[in-house]
Amino acid sequence: MNDQRTAVLTDTGSDCPPEFVAAHDVRIVPLRINYSDGSTYESGVDISTDEVVARFEQEVPKTSLPSPERIQDELLRAKADGYTSAVFVSISSGLSATCETVRMVARTLDDFPVLIVDTLNIGVAAGLIVMEAVRQVEAGVPLGSLERTLSIAAKNTNVFFTVRDLEFLRRGGRISETIYKLGSVLSIKPVLTCDEEGHYAIAKKARGWERALDTECKLIEGLAAKYPKVRLAVSCTSACADLYDQMEAALRERVDVPVVEVVRSEISPALLVHTGPTLVGVAVQGL
Structure with a gap:
């Protein structure tokens, strides 16, 4: 846990190196992958990239955002683990409703402020913004100052x-x-x-x-x-x-x-x- 006790979370629309995620305790909320037979998987949790590719010949699945319950669970887990606030770095709001769903969930939480950062990006570019959020938090930048700093990072x-x-x-x-x-x-x-x-x-x-x-x-x-x-x-x-x-x-x-x-x-x-x-x-x- 960093000295600020601010958790950093993101979704699987943002690609970060797994070793960085593990080393800095970045919490991941997975997008969902849905097949026509009714089966649903969490991206990167119970289905891998190679498994998705292997099934392409049979079907190209649909994707959906994380459920509000899944987002809430991950935020509350961070709180239970001793964090007192969180930064959620989201896939672009222009490509997914994940960002707005996180905002909705965050408003329901008591005594656990959550800053939501809209990366306006996707994939490894959004991942760079996640990594910058970690660096800023670990450098001791307070939550109140992170919004401007990370908005500039997203713009750049x-x-x-x-x-x-x-x-x-x-x-x-x-x-x-x-x-x-x-x-x-x-x-x-x-x-x-x-x-x-x-x-x-x-x-x-x-x-x-x-x-x-x-x-x-x-x-x-x-x-x-x-x-x-x-x-x-x-x-x-x-x-x-x-x-x-x-x-x-x-x-x-x-x-x-x-x-x-x-x-x-x-x-x-x-x-x-x-x-x-x-x-x-x-x-x-x-x-």
Whole structure:
């Protein structure tokens, strides 16, 4: 427990390295994965990324936010463990109702203040904001000052991702039928991001997989130049795990400002449902 006795919680729409989560007692509230036979799983708890991929041939499941009861249970567990307040860092409110549900639950708790941080991001970019929340709490920043600090961190964090296979983005409505057809016929790959409202947006289009990956790095290069130093992140599915080294090397080569670290994290099962098994994402956090 940190000296502030402030717990840090997040959901599985935010990807943090498991070793960081374990070392800093980050509490995880899982999104749910639902199949048509009525079975429901908690993302990363009782179903893994590889298990979701293995079942894709039979069915692409749906996802849903954590129940209010599950959120409440995790907050009360933190209180019972001796924490006196909490910071909940949430997947973008533009992509999920998780953030608003946490707000609703937090209002019902007595003598346990909860700060909710809307990352306006997803995946490893949201994970960078979780990690920053931990650093700030452990540095002794009081709860009353964290909202502004973490809002700035969220504003200064951006994600870009692309996929080799566009089918899952089409099924989930993340790209239009036109973009899907162009991608299939002409091998045009959209590079997606989260806009200022936290909604998915197409940042660029590239012809071919390698150019799409290069475009991600160029976009990071441009954003990184605005800051004195940056923290970077790379996220890959197991099918693309061989690209971690390639992407980190490319980012380090392109980014001219000091790089504090490059975080690596896999994509959670709940996010994989919407992107498919060929995602490669990168993120930058200005410092």
